[in-house]
Amino acid sequence: MDSAAASGRLDDAQAAALGTRAASSVLRECGGWRRMLRTARAEGLLPLVGLAIRSGRFAPPAGAAVPAAPGRLQTLVPVVIQAGAESLARSLDGEGIAHAFIKGIASAPRYGRLWLRPMSDVDVLVSPADFARARALIAGLGYAECYEDEMEATFAPKAPDDFRVTVDLHRDVHYTGIHRTGVDDMLSRARAARGGGGAVRTLAPEDEILVLAAHAARSRMHMVGRSMCDVAVLTLTESVCWDTVVRRSREWRLAVAVWAALSCARRAFGAPVPAEATGALRPAPHHEAFVRLWLDLARVSPYRLGRRALAWPSQHAAMLVVWPALADGLLAGAWYVARFSVRTLARKLRASGS
Numbered sequence: 623m624d625s626a627a628a629s630g631r632l633d634d635a636q637a638a639a640l641g642t643r644a645a646s647s648v649l650r651e652c653g654g655w656r657r658m659l660r661t662a663r664a665e666g667l668l669p670l671v672g673l674a675i676r677s678g679r680f681a682p683p684a685g686a687a688v689p690a691a692p693g694r695l696q697t698l699v700p701v702v703i704q705a706g707a708e709s710l711a712r713s714l715d716g717e718g719i720a721h722a723f724i725k726g727i728a729s730a731p732r733y734g735r736l737w738l739r740p741m742s743d744v745d746v747l748v749s750p751a752d753f754a755r756a757r758a759l760i761a762g763l764g765y766a767e768c769y770e771d772e773m774e775a776t777f778a779p780k781a782p783d784d785f786r787v788t789v790d791l792h793r794d795v796h797y798t799g800i801h802r803t804g805v806d807d808m809l810s811r812a813r814a815a816r817g818g819g820g821a822v823r824t825l826a827p828e829d830e831i832l833v834l835a836a837h838a839a840r841s842r843m844h845m846v847g848r849s850m851c852d853v854a855v856l857t858l859t860e861s862v863c864w865d866t867v868v869r870r871s872r873e874w875r876l877a878v879a880v881w882a883a884l885s886c887a888r889r890a891f892g893a894p895v896p897a898e899a900t901g902a903l904r905p906a907p908h909h910e911a912f913v914r915l916w917l918d919l920a921r922v923s924p925y926r927l928g929r930r931a932l933a934w935p936s937q938h939a940a941m942l943v944v945w946p947a948l949a950d951g952l953l954a955g956a957w958y959v960a961r962f963s964v965r966t967l968a969r970k971l972r973a974s975g976s
Contacts (some may be wrong), residue, residue: 626859632678632734635860640891641667641674644851647890647922651898655686659864660941664923665847666740669696673738692737700736703727703787704822707744710760710789711822717759719752721823722812724792724833727826729852732859740848740959743788747833749806753793760789773797796836800949800958801875803836827860828867831883832876839879839948847890853883855892864899877903878913879948885919905950913947 626632632640644667649658662668674680682688693801709728714721724757726741733739757775761767765777765785773794779786795803802808811826825833834853838846856862871880883904887893888900904910942959949955 630859631732632855632859634673637670637734637738638674638677638679640851640854640858641670641672641677642679643890643892644847644922645671645674645680648847648885651922655683659687659689661847661922662770665845667847667851668920669740670733670851684907697735697737700730700741703741703744704730704736705744706787706789707822710744710746710763713759713763714746714748714756717755719756720809720812721746721748721752721756722809723747723822724795724825724830725837725849725852727822728830729855732855739852743790745790745792747792747795747805747809749809750793751806753791756791760791765789771797773935782852786852795833796840797962799961800945800955801879802838803832803874803876808833810943821931827856827862831862831867832870832874834881835871835883836874838883839876839945843882843917843945843948850883850887850922851891853887854893855889857887857895859892864896868902870898871903873906875950875954877950878905878909881905882917882919882948886922887960889919889924909947909952912952916944916947938970 626636644662647663648662648667649655649692652658652661659668659671662671667690669692671680672691675682675688677689704727704831707723711721711723723745724747725745725891727744728738730736730739745754753775757767760777764780766780767775768778769776773796774790774792777789777791779788791854794805808825808829811829812823813826814823822828831853834849834856838849867880868877871877881900884893884895884900884903888895945959945962946952946955949958
């Protein structure tokens with residue numbers, strides 16, 4: 623896909639080829655057509671799968687239901703979200719607040735067509751020192767804050783019929799204490815996005831890979847097929863310095879999480895990740911065996927919860943097992959999980975008391 627790297631985005635044929643990989647991976651994981659469609663929808667991969675089917679690259683079973691072609695609303699929503707991101711960027715620039723857009727709003731243009739990458743909000747990263755100013759600015763734009771933790775604050779439009787979308791304002795990309803993410807350094811390396819008209823800034827490709835890996839690790843590798851597909855598309859459309867990825871992964875204590883994310887993106891989506899990069903990030907044999915015990919790295923989503931009735935205990939079991947496994951050191955990860963659990967419990971007790 624050299625042409626994709628040259629243009630910074632996939633064309634329809636390349637997106638359909640990626641959709642074929644996604645459909646094959648999900649079908650192999652689920653073992654049934656209907657389950658494949660449900661999982662692809664939950665993972666945010668259904669538009670790619672539908673494109674692969676309509677292009678004739680992936681054949682469904684005879685008489686099987688197939689995803690419908692995108693409707694007007696499906697194609698309009700991401701355009702509205704992108705316009706909202708550009709408006710927010712101008713407001714942040716006007717106040718001199720350094721920022722960069724991450725996750726969906728940064729990845730969608732690389733797919734060639736925005737609707738191929740479902741998104742429902744705008745994620746923007748600012749320096750911890752500018753967080754209070756950015757928070758006040760967004761509130762002044764007609765948003766109401768509805769959630770906050772040590773990593774982000776979420777804002778929703780005050781008017782329910784407003785065309786503006788939810789904004790997630792990040793001051794970090796992972797909870798503090800386990801990884802060493804350098805937000806200010808990332809923002810200093812941010813650049814204008816291709817096709818963004820100069821209004822939207824994204825992170826450098828190497829930083830964006832680490833952010834996507836941190837997001838997957840924060841989610842305990844649960845339902846992260848969309849993020850792993852973003853990693854694959856980034857490697858197909860951008861020039862990545864893999865030595866820099868390896869070095870920063872170690873500096874951020876994200877080596878194991880990045881190794882898991884790159885392994886998944888390569889095996890499930892065909893991401894052109896060099897073996898030298900994953901080899902340099904591979905954990906010690908006993909650590910790798912522990913990670914592989916819990917993560918099937920051939921899957922679209924390496925760790926997925928099963929029955930909904932077991933979601934709560936499964937999520938907490940995953941936190942106790944997967945989070946330490948994705949840290950650069952099992953003991954350090956276990957200590958972090960214990961601290962995080964105590965802080966979470968204390969916060970819930972304070973909330974119930976108030």
